[in-house]
Amino acid sequence: QEKSAITKSEIDRGAVASVAGGDTIAAVSSGSGGAVAVIRLSGPQAGRALEALAGRRPEPRRAHLARLRHPASGEVLDQGLALWFPGPRSATGEDMAELQIHGGRAVVAAVLGAVLAVPGLRPAEAGEFTRRAFLNGRMDLTQAEGLADLIGAETQAQRRLAFAHAFGHLGQRVEDWRRRLIRAMALVEAGIDFADEDDVPAGARALARPEVEALSLELETALADRRGAMVREGALIAIAGLPNAGKSSLINALAQRDVAIVSDEPGTTRDLLEVALDLGGHKVTLVDTAGLREATSKVEAEGIRRARARVAQADLILWVHDLSAGPVLKVCPSIEAQAPLWLVANKIDRAAGEPSYAASWAAQVRAVSATSGEGLAELTRAIGSFISARAEGEHPALIRARHRASAAEADAHLALALTQWETLDDELLAEELRLAARALGRMTGAIGVEDLLDVVFREFCIGK
Ligand code: GDP
CATH class of the missing domain: 3.40.50.300 (P-loop containing nucleotide triphosphate hydrolases)
Structure with a gap:
């Protein structure tokens, strides 16, 4: 079952992706030394590259046994499985193709060389597939980090934590905090908008306070919980x-x-x-x-x-x-x-x-x-x-130092708002809550993370 609801932010991010991901990337995605190697392609030319090598575009998401030829010389390079994943229902959200070929070094070099000979294709940079998946709204930033941890997991406990992080949507807990915070902020802002009407403002502002107190407490509890960090x-x-x-x-x-x-x-x-x-x-x-x-x-x-x-x-x-x-x-x-x-x-x-x-x-x-x-x-x-x-039990959402820093920053704004709740102007109070929401948004990548992307995706190797 596909998630069908496309949010505005996903559309916004899609717009970014169409600029950032205009070209088609290819890389070997499997580890070295195996009997089988996997080459992945992502981007608008993926389908055409598949046709150029395998002779045709297979039915979507079905393995197709094909002779793979060099598009220019016509030489048969290997026989393998070709797969076609049209976007947006693909790992990156773009058109994707996958070639499962023999793992020998010369075979891999020849097939990858042939793929890259197709016009419009270039080698992928480290983490670029995952980065595109993020930019296209296929995963949030904490899930991308979870994926990096899953690939790097050395112990079974780390694998479990990383899996929960990558696929168990721990990031949704953070998004839930952020949504509640934005609701509280809206209540405070109602005070600004209806400043002239006597009955609305005081009540709205008071209504927001218990929610902000609860959020602050939850953030502090999460910060005090070092289980995730301990496993990672x-x-x-x-x-x-x-x-x-x-x-x-x-x-x-x-x-x-x-x-x-x-x-x-x-x-x-x-x-x-x-x-x-x-x-x-x-x-x-x-x-x-x-x-x-x-x-x-x-x-x-x-x-x-x-x-x-x-x-x-x-x-x-x-x-x-x-x-x-x-x-x-x-x-x-x-x-x-x-x-x-x-x-x-x-x-x-x-x-x-x-x-x-x-x-x-x-x-x-x-x-x-x-x-x-x-x-x-x-x-x-x-x-x-x-x-x-x-x-044991549900893992906390704060696993990395980056998460803890964002949560601590958010909590500092909430603490400030709470200590000055009675004295701050509506505008200033709303601003503190907005800054807290922004810090949380940076954790999942919902907002303002352009500067963070290089740091997060640098951890991946090429082909991921
Ligand atoms: P440390 O200073 O606490 O690191 O102690 P060491 O590990 O260097 O050990 C000091 C000495 O005690 C060494 O000569 C070890 O061989 C000896 N030793 C350590 N554990 C045992 C043990 O279980 N039984 C015996 N008989 N000697 C031990």
Whole structure:
């Protein structure tokens, strides 16, 4: 079922596209090295190019097995599937064609060369297909970003988030905020338009306030929710503990490769060491912190300062304790983080008898041996469920730094409007609400994003 309603903004954007996308682009859209390669074409000459190579324009959206010839020499270059997607019901909204050919480098070079020999065709720039899809109203800007994330997803959790972002219309939540804001703005503006009529204005302005308050609260809740960022960027897990507790050994064991320096010399991990891992389907960044203790040198003091700052951003802190050095008496008092702190009781292979901890720790203790591997599978599983539990449910709309910046800007205008609600002129109040709506509109690309497009689409590679 096609979405049939074409909004005015889509028509406006279509007008932009017909200027921006006047030429026809082509590129290899598949990865390299496969048995099959896909060449995509988009633009007004796509159908003619298909005829030139495949002999005819196939029925729309049906695969057609064809000999592909060079349009000038007539040489048969390959045999493959030709597909024809007339606009606007295509991925980019323009006429599109697709050739599925053999993946060999020489075949791909010959067929792409033949496509580009058709007058009016040129190689696509990075992200240009997706950019045209956006300009033609086939997707909003957050969906385009979701698509980039989907293509780049490394873990299953990232794939799920990116899919929801690209196809689950998270951007609609932002558009919904914006629509409500525009309604509130209209109420305030009613006060301007009907300033002479006594009964309308005061009531209209008062009506808008609860909606603006609700919106401000929702924006702040969304800003406070870091789940999306956690899945996209990966959960940050700080590995803290006294020198020699086994932090580097634990990271090595979890990473299953030698990434950190392990040594008997206290204070060897002078600097921060970060390792990104796929831990049971979740992207995780482990940060080895310089032993958080009194520094004896300047270099160490700087390391400790940076470790503290990183620990403060962590989603989870693992406090590693060397059980062979005795029971856990206290955890470093200077950790100022909101994140949950788990005690990892290390070196159980060396500990005599039952390890002992302060009673308050009982629930959070994970006993392991970084060198023998005991308890590591359980620790990995526990971290996995911790992240799943945090990331589950509906994902927030604010996934990227760009989204958060727009939301924060919108909220700042709302906050200003709310604190001065009684004193601001109708015009000024409406202006604050308009600026907030504009910030939200930039998030989905509904308005004023020309300057952003290069930044957003630069992330794509050619053919996307
Ligand atoms: P860090 O300073 O906290 O990073 O500690 P390291 O990872 O450098 O470890 C300090 C020492 O403890 C090294 O000699 C490690 O081999 C040793 N070590 C680490 N984990 C274990 C463990 O589970 N069992 C035993 N027996 N030794 C360990």
